[in-house]
Amino acid sequence: MIRFIVKRLLGGILLAYVVVTGMFFFLKLTGTDPARGALGLYATAEQVATKRIQLGLDRPILVQYLDWLGHAVTGDFGVSSATNAPVIDLVVQSLPVTVSLAIGAVVVAGVLGTLLGVLAAVNPGPLDKVLQIVMVLGFALPNFWVAIILALKFGVELRWFPATGYTSFLSSPGGWLQTITLPVTALAIGSIAAIAQQLRNSVVTVSGQDFVRTLRSRGLSRTDILLTHVLRNAAPPALTMLSLQFIAALSGAAIVERVFALKGIGSVAIAASGASDIQVIMGVLLFTVLIVVGVNLVVDILYGALNPKVRVR
Amino acid sequence: MRQRLRLAAVVVAGALALSSCAGSQGGTAASSAPAAGSDAASGSAVGSQTLVLGNAGDIPTWDPGEMKEGMVIHYAEAVYDPLLRKTADSEIEGNLATEFTYNDDLTELDLTLQEGITFTDGQPFDADAVKANLEARKAGAGSASETAKSISSVEAVDATHVKITLSEPNPGLLAGLATYTGFMVSPASITAGTAGTAPVGTGPYTLDAAATQQGTSYQFAARADYWNRDAFPFGTIVIKVIEDFTAMFNALSTGQVQFMYATADLVDQAKSAGLTVDTVPGEWQGIILQDRAGTVAPALGEVKVRQAINYALDREAILKTFYAGLGQVSTQTFNPSSDAWVDSLNQEYPYDPAKAKALLAEAGYPDGFTLPLSYSEGFQTPLIPILAQYLSEVGITLEPISVASFSNGGLDTLVGAPSFVLSFSTNIPPWTDVLNKLTPTSLWNHFGYTDDTVAKFIADIPKASGDEQKKLYQDFNTYIVEQAWFAPIATLENIYLSDPAIKVTMQQAQLVPSLRFFAPAA
Numbered sequence: 001m002i003r004f005i006v007k008r009l010l011g012g013i014l015l016a017y018v019v020v021t022g023m024f025f026f027l028k029l030t031g032t033d034p035a036r037g038a039l040g041l042y043a044t045a046e047q048v049a050t051k052r053i054q055l056g057l058d059r060p061i062l063v064q065y066l067d068w069l070g071h072a073v074t075g076d077f078g079v080s081s082a083t084n085a086p087v088i089d090l091v092v093q094s095l096p097v098t099v100s101l102a103i104g105a106v107v108v109a110g111v112l113g114t115l116l117g118v119l120a121a122v123n124p125g126p127l128d129k130v131l132q133i134v135m136v137l138g139f140a141l142p143n144f145w146v147a148i149i150l151a152l153k154f155g156v157e158l159r160w161f162p163a164t165g166y167t168s169f170l171s172s173p174g175g176w177l178q179t180i181t182l183p184v185t186a187l188a189i190g191s192i193a194a195i196a197q198q199l200r201n202s203v204v205t206v207s208g209q210d211f212v213r214t215l216r217s218r219g220l221s222r223t224d225i226l227l228t229h230v231l232r233n234a235a236p237p238a239l240t241m242l243s244l245q246f247i248a249a250l251s252g253a254a255i256v257e258r259v260f261a262l263k264g265i266g267s268v269a270i271a272a273s274g275a276s277d278i279q280v281i282m283g284v285l286l287f288t289v290l291i292v293v294g295v296n297l298v299v300d301i302l303y304g305a306l307n308p309k310v311r312v313r
Numbered sequence: 314m315r316q317r318l319r320l321a322a323v324v325v326a327g328a329l330a331l332s333s334c335a336g337s338q339g340g341t342a343a344s345s346a347p348a349a350g351s352d353a354a355s356g357s358a359v360g361s362q363t364l365v366l367g368n369a370g371d372i373p374t375w376d377p378g379e380m381k382e383g384m385v386i387h388y389a390e391a392v393y394d395p396l397l398r399k400t401a402d403s404e405i406e407g408n409l410a411t412e413f414t415y416n417d418d419l420t421e422l423d424l425t426l427q428e429g430i431t432f433t434d435g436q437p438f439d440a441d442a443v444k445a446n447l448e449a450r451k452a453g454a455g456s457a458s459e460t461a462k463s464i465s466s467v468e469a470v471d472a473t474h475v476k477i478t479l480s481e482p483n484p485g486l487l488a489g490l491a492t493y494t495g496f497m498v499s500p501a502s503i504t505a506g507t508a509g510t511a512p513v514g515t516g517p518y519t520l521d522a523a524a525t526q527q528g529t530s531y532q533f534a535a536r537a538d539y540w541n542r543d544a545f546p547f548g549t550i551v552i553k554v555i556e557d558f559t560a561m562f563n564a565l566s567t568g569q570v571q572f573m574y575a576t577a578d579l580v581d582q583a584k585s586a587g588l589t590v591d592t593v594p595g596e597w598q599g600i601i602l603q604d605r606a607g608t609v610a611p612a613l614g615e616v617k618v619r620q621a622i623n624y625a626l627d628r629e630a631i632l633k634t635f636y637a638g639l640g641q642v643s644t645q646t647f648n649p650s651s652d653a654w655v656d657s658l659n660q661e662y663p664y665d666p667a668k669a670k671a672l673l674a675e676a677g678y679p680d681g682f683t684l685p686l687s688y689s690e691g692f693q694t695p696l697i698p699i700l701a702q703y704l705s706e707v708g709i710t711l712e713p714i715s716v717a718s719f720s721n722g723g724l725d726t727l728v729g730a731p732s733f734v735l736s737f738s739t740n741i742p743p744w745t746d747v748l749n750k751l752t753p754t755s756l757w758n759h760f761g762y763t764d765d766t767v768a769k770f771i772a773d774i775p776k777a778s779g780d781e782q783k784k785l786y787q788d789f790n791t792y793i794v795e796q797a798w799f800a801p802i803a804t805l806e807n808i809y810l811s812d813p814a815i816k817v818t819m820q821q822a823q824l825v826p827s828l829r830f831f832a833p834a835a
Contacts, residue, residue, distance in 0.1 A: 040381045041756055043454035051454075083373045084509060085527065093527070148559065156563050163563035164555060166529075261553075261560040263529040271371065271528075271556075 001304065008300050012293035019289050020282070024068065027278050028061050034081040037276030055081055068282065077283040082275035087283035090268050095287060097166050097264035100180050101256065102249040105187035110242055112188070113195025117238070120196065121203035122226065131196070138193030143252045147186035147259040154182055155260075164261035183256045190252075191245035198241040202234035209233075236303055243299040247292055360535075362833050363549040364815060367561045367570035371528050371554050376509040377496035378453025382738075383824055384574065389496055390828040391533040391550050393514035396424065396443065396495035397487060401830065402650070403741035403821045405487045409438065409497060409515065410475075413490075419482035419776065424475040430540055432499035434513045440469030445500040447477065449508070450493075459748060460489030482775035484744035484782070517545040517828070529554055544829045562810070571812035574825055577637045583810045592639065593819045594649045595807030596736045600686065600700070600800040601750070604731035605762040610685060613731055617676035619797035622684075623662035624669035625707045626700070632803045635699055640805035644794050647746055648739035649804055650821045653786035658794050669707040681708025687726070687733035690715045696734060728759045739804065741822035743786055747771065751793065766792055 035051035077087035120131040155163030167175030254266025272280035398408040412425040430438040451461040463483035499513035518533035533550040555561040607614020628642035647653040701711040770789040818830035
C-alpha cells in the first residue's frame with residue numbers, strides 16, 4: 001500500500017509540475033504585460049520599461065521560468081505586480097474560502113447524492129422516475145443561476161442567511177456556517193444530481209449481477225446485500241464522480257463567490273488576470289493544481305482500500 | 314465661521330437636490346435641513362455612527378501618485394487631505410491650502426497653507442511636505458502624473474507658503490490639487506518608500522489595520538483631533554469591496570452596505586425596496602471615430618461620412634429603449650455643467666437617414682462602406698446590434714470587433730482601431746476632457762490626429778481665463794461636433810443608491826461624491 005501511495009504521489013507531483021510549467025509559458029505567449037497592468041494607462045513608456053526591469057521581465061523567458069520555479073520550490077511565490085502583496089498571503093487569505101465551499105459542496109453532495117441514488121435504485125417505479133427527473137433538472141441548472149435565486153430568496157427576501165460576505169471558521173463557526181450555506185447549496189445542487197445519477201445506475205447494474213442473485217438465494221437480507229456487497233462494488237464509479245465534482249466545485253466557486261461577494265481564490269484569479277498579474281495567477285494555479293492532485297490521490301487511496309485489485313496495477 | 318456657513322450651504326443644496334430628484338422629502342424637510350446641518354456643525358464630539366460604503370474596486374496602492382481615478386477616491390479621502398477641495402458643483406475652494414492665487418500669465422500658483430497640522434506619524438504639514446508630495450506625484454505613474462506634468466518646479470517660500478511654477482498654463486491644475494495630485498502624504502513615508510503600503514496622511518480617518526481584511530473590507534477610525542471634524546460626522550467608515558453589481562445590490566438591500574454606484578437596470582428594484590435613488594449627469598456613451606485621417610478606414614477620413622454616421626443614429630429612440638431614458642441625448646462629449654457645454658449643439662444632428670445617405674453619396678460612398686467598430690465584450694454587447702441596424706439603414710455595414718477588456722493592457726488592442734464604442738467620463742474643468750481625448754498625445758486619440766484649428770484652441774485655452782476661456786471652450790466644442798470627431802449618443806445619468814439612514818449630497822463631475830458629502834439622515 002505504501003509503495004502504491006508513493007507512486008501515486010510522485011505521479012501527482014509530476015502532473016502538477018507539467019501543468020504549472022505549461023501555464024507559465026502559455027501566459028508568456030499571450031503577451032500579457034504585468035508592467036503595464038501594474039502601472040495602468042497613464043504610465044509613460046519609460047516608466048513601464050523601468051517597471052519591466054524591476055519585475056525582471058527583461059530577462060530571457062527561460063531564466064524567468066527557472067527563477068520562478070527555484071523560488072516556488074522553496075515556498076517563495078513572489079509578490080503581486082499590481083499590489084506588491086506577497087502571493088502567499090493572498091493565497092492563504094482566499095484559499096480557505098474556496099476550499100470551504102468546495103469541500104462543503106462535496107460533503108453535502110456525497111451524503112445527499114448517495115441517499116437519493118440508493119433510494120432511486122431500490123425503489124423502481126414512480127419514485128425512481130420522479131427522482132431521475134429531479135436529478136436531471138438539478139444537473140441542468142447552472143450554479144450561478146441557482147446562486148442568484150438563492151441569494152434573492154433566502155438572503156434578500158427572507159433574510160435567513162447573509163446575502164453577501166464571509167466569516168472565517170476560526171473567528172465564528174456559527175457565522176461561518178451561515179455565510180457558506182447558500183453558496184455551498186448553489187454549488188452542491190448539480191453535484192448531488194450527478195452523484196445520485198451515477199450511484200443509482202451502478203447500484204442497479206451491480207444488483208443485476210450473478211453474485212448478487214447467488215447471495216439472495218442464500219437468504220441474506222436485502223439491506224445486508226445492499227450495504228455490504230452492492231454498495232462496495234457500486235461505489236468506485238461514484239467516488240470518481242465525487243472527485244470530479246470537487247474539481248467542478250472548485251471552478252464553479254469562482255462564479256458563486258462573485259454572486260455572494262466572497263473573496264476566494266476565484267475572485268483573486270479574476271482580479272489578477274485583469275491586471276495581468278502573472279505572479280498571482282501562477283500562485284493561484286499552483287495551489288489549485290496541488291489541491292486537485294491531492295484530492296485525486298485521496299480518491300485513489302480510497303479506491304485501493306475498497307478494491308485491492310487496483311493496487312496491483 | 315465661513316467654514317460652517319459653507320457647510321450649511323452644502324447641506325441646504327444637498328437637501329434641495331435630494332428632495333427634487335428623489336421625491337422622498339417634502340419642502341418642509343428641505344427647509345428644516347439647515348437647522349440640522351448647523352447642529353451637526355456645532356457638535357465637536359466624534360460621532361458614533363458607522364458609514365458602510367460599497368465599492369466595486371479594491372485599492373491596489375495607498376500612494377496617490379500611483380492611483381488610477383475612479384471610486385478609489387473614497388479610500389484616499391478617508392486618510393488623506395487634499396490641498397484644495399471641490400464643492401458639490403465642482404467649484405474649487407481652499408482646504409489644507411487656505412488661499413491660492415495665480416499670477417497674470419497663469420504660470421505661477423501661490424499657496425498659503427494652514428498652520429499647526431501634523432501627519433499621523435507626527436511629521437508637520439508644511440511647505441516642504443507640499444514640495445515633496447508634488448514632486449512625488451510628478452514622478453508617479455498614476456492619473457495624477459498627467460495633471461502634474463505641467464509643474465516645472467515647487468518652491469517652499471517659507472513654512473506656510475508655496476510657489477508652484479508651471480512650464481505652461483494648466484486649466485486642470487486646481488481640480489487636480491483638489492484630488493489625487495493634491496492628496497498629502499507624510500514626507501517620511503515618501504522617503505521611506507512605504508507610501509503605497511501604509512497610508513500616513515493628515516486626513517479625517519486612519520486605517521484600522523486590525524479590523525481590515527485586504528481586498529474584502531477596509532475600516533477607518535475617526536481622528537478625534539482632526540481639524541475639520543464637523544465635516545466628517547461618522548465615527549467609523551467601512552469600505553466593502555464587492556465587484557458584482559447584483560451582489561452589491563443584495564448587500565445594500567439587506568443593510569450590509571449603505572451606498573453604491575449602480576446601473577440603470579437596478580433603479581426600479583431599488584425604488585421598490587425603499588432605497589434612495591440619486592442621479593448626476595456623468596458619462597457620455599457613443600462612438601469615437603478616431604481614424605479621422607482615414608489611414609485604416611479611408612471613409613472615416615471624410616468629414617461628411619463622419620457626419621452621416623451622426624445623422625444615422627436615432628438618439629431619442631436609443632436613449633429610451635437601451636438606456637431606459639436615464640440621461641439626455643447628446644452630440645457633444647463634455648459635461649453638461651461645464652464651461653464647454655453648448656445646449657443648442659444637441660440639435661446639430663437630428664435623426665435623418667435621408668440626409669445621411671445624401672452625405673455619403675457626396676463623399677463618394679453612394680453604396681456605403683464597411684465600418685470596423687471595436688467594443689467591449691459585456692455591457693456594450695447589446696448596443697452593437699442596435700447601432701448595426703441604424704447604420705445599415707443608410708448603407709453602412711458594421712463590422713463589430715469584440716475586445717475582451719479595455720482596461721490596462723487591453724487599451725493596446727484599440728491602437729489602430731478605426732472606431733470604437735466607449736463609455737467616457739466627463740469632467741469639470743473641461744480641460745481634463747481635452748487632455749483625455751482631443752490632443753495629439755491623448756490616451757484616447759491613438760492615431761494622434763489633429764488639425765490647425767484644434768492645435769490653436771489647445772494653445773489658446775490655457776492662457777485665457779473667465780468668459781474669454783469659456784467662449785474658447787464652447788467654440789472648440791462646436792468645432793469638434795461640426796467636424797464629427799465622435800458620434801455620441803447620450804450623456805447618461807450616473808446612478809447612486811443609498812440607504813435612507815444616510816444622506817448623500819450629489820457632486821457634479823465626480824464618479825462618486827466625496828466623503829464630506831455623506832452624513833447621517835437627520
